Amino acid sequence: MVVQVNTRELVLQTLLEINKEGQYGHIAIRNTLEKYQYLEKQERAFITRVCEGTQENQIKIDYMINQFSKIKVEKMKPVIREILRSSVYQMFFMDSIPDNAVCDEAVKLTRKKGFYNLTGFINGVLRQMARRRKSIVFPEKSNEKEYLSIEYSVPEWMAEKFLKQFGFEKTEKILASFMQERPLTVRIRKSEINKEEVLESLKSEGIQVEKAPYLENAYYLSGYDYLPALEAFRAGKIQVQDVSSMLVAEIAGIKAGDFVVDLCAAPGGKTLAVADKLNGTGKVSSRDVSQKKVELIQENVTRMGFHNIEASVKDATVFDSSIMDQADVVIADVPCSGLGVIGRKKDIKYNMTLEKIKSLVPLQREILEKAACYVKPGGVLIYSTCTITKEENTGNIAWFISNYPYKLESIEPYICEELHCKTTKDGYLQMLPGIHKSDGFFMARLRRVE
Numbered sequence: 001m002v003v004q005v006n007t008r009e010l011v012l013q014t015l016l017e018i019n020k021e022g023q024y025g026h027i028a029i030r031n032t033l034e035k036y037q038y039l040e041k042q043e044r045a046f047i048t049r050v051c052e053g054t055q056e057n058q059i060k061i062d063y064m065i066n067q068f069s070k071i072k073v074e075k076m077k078p079v080i081r082e083i084l085r086s087s088v089y090q091m092f093f094m095d096s097i098p099d100n101a102v103c104d105e106a107v108k109l110t111r112k113k114g115f116y117n118l119t120g121f122i123n124g125v126l127r128q129m130a131r132r133r134k135s136i137v138f139p140e141k142s143n144e145k146e147y148l149s150i151e152y153s154v155p156e157w158m159a160e161k162f163l164k165q166f167g168f169e170k171t172e173k174i175l176a177s178f179m180q181e182r183p184l185t186v187r188i189r190k191s192e193i194n195k196e197e198v199l200e201s202l203k204s205e206g207i208q209v210e211k212a213p214y215l216e217n218a219y220y221l222s223g224y225d226y227l228p229a230l231e232a233f234r235a236g237k238i239q240v241q242d243v244s245s246m247l248v249a250e251i252a253g254i255k256a257g258d259f260v261v262d263l264c265a266a267p268g269g270k271t272l273a274v275a276d277k278l279n280g281t282g283k284v285s286s287r288d289v290s291q292k293k294v295e296l297i298q299e300n301v302t303r304m305g306f307h308n309i310e311a312s313v314k315d316a317t318v319f320d321s322s323i324m325d326q327a328d329v330v331i332a333d334v335p336c337s338g339l340g341v342i343g344r345k346k347d348i349k350y351n352m353t354l355e356k357i358k359s360l361v362p363l364q365r366e367i368l369e370k371a372a373c374y375v376k377p378g379g380v381l382i383y384s385t386c387t388i389t390k391e392e393n394t395g396n397i398a399w400f401i402s403n404y405p406y407k408l409e410s411i412e413p414y415i416c417e418e419l420h421c422k423t424t425k426d427g428y429l430q431m432l433p434g435i436h437k438s439d440g441f442f443m444a445r446l447r448r449v450e
Helices: 007-019 025-035 040-056 058-065 078-093 100-111 116-131 143-151 156-166 168-179 195-204 243-251 269-278 293-303 352-372 394-403
Strands: 184-188 208-211 218-222 238-240 258-263 283-288 309-313 327-333 373-387 406-408 430-432 439-450
Touching: 007 025, 007 040, 007 078, 007 100, 007 208, 007 238, 025 040, 040 058, 040 078, 058 116, 058 143, 078 100, 078 116, 100 195, 143 156, 156 168, 184 195, 184 373, 195 208, 238 269, 243 269, 243 327, 243 439, 258 269, 269 283, 269 309, 269 327, 283 293, 283 430, 293 309, 327 352, 352 373, 352 394, 373 394, 394 406, 394 430, 394 439
Parallel strands: 258 283, 258 327, 283 309, 327 373
Antiparallel strands: 184 218, 184 238, 208 218, 373 439, 406 439, 430 439
């Protein structure tokens, strides 16, 4: 007998895990869906949509609630705060649910959670918002920083930073892109796999398959319920990876027999792409700082069936003399602020700060210092991040080449013409969401010259 569950209660539980307990949003949602796999596809879609949407629009939602509530959002009890936020999301950002139904369900859930004395408060705020929705005031576009912050639910410091770096028009495109639905992107394995058979397998399971840009084996998938249930995934024929991340393995220029070191590898997307290019030759030393992260890599390696990958727990900031001057290619995809992947990981914009970004730069440089020693003379170092800040990207590269015997080398031979720009000949590419058809990502190719 299947126990009936209240999907709104699951939404509340998930949002509390994110905002009260500090769980990563995508992980909290995934855990909920895995725990309640027996739910109908429509119910699972509702949970995902409301959790992601509430989190994505949180600053805007709070701004709206504060115009109707005497108690400001930050002063509310966590349960009440999340019930209000998710209810406002359903009322103002979803068309399929009547306002009355949202209000009624919110009151029931408030009562069920034991807050009997606050049912009137919840009911009053929500019904007043429903009646007076046209009276809600938002910042004028002329007030650029506040407008961008509220309209696209980003902290004011982030809006200000982007404005200084990119200007208003480009910043708005980037922030608008963060709000757009992102299809799942996969890379179809090349070695020992017939691509057409993989595509047919996916379509036979009712999956919508669409070609992704920039790379021949990159595709968008939609219409699936549970990815690990797909035969192509279970058999190691596809790997989830954004095209921007796939490009790192492309610009590395991997050759048969290469020894490649991937320093901060989890969950293993770049490691697997490199192994695929090696086609059974060479070796990939895939490393990350914790056992948990290495287990994620190993899980993917096992599923994909590669035998030329060695996954191990290694701290990239600690020098490893055993590989000094040994690697043909070192990939340093360093820990970063993650501001390029906010579209996929909504909680980044609430958890990152200017101070954290500043503290990351010394860490990134420490890893680069170690990476510089592992590349053999004439070998290649690939530096990459999933962020779009100057200090973490071009700033670090300028520092690195002024202190170490490396030079930037054109990446144009390795990427499609559509991506060629004024910097790709110089050896690096900054991909921007809303400008490029991908996440925000930085990559640079450096050749050791001594």
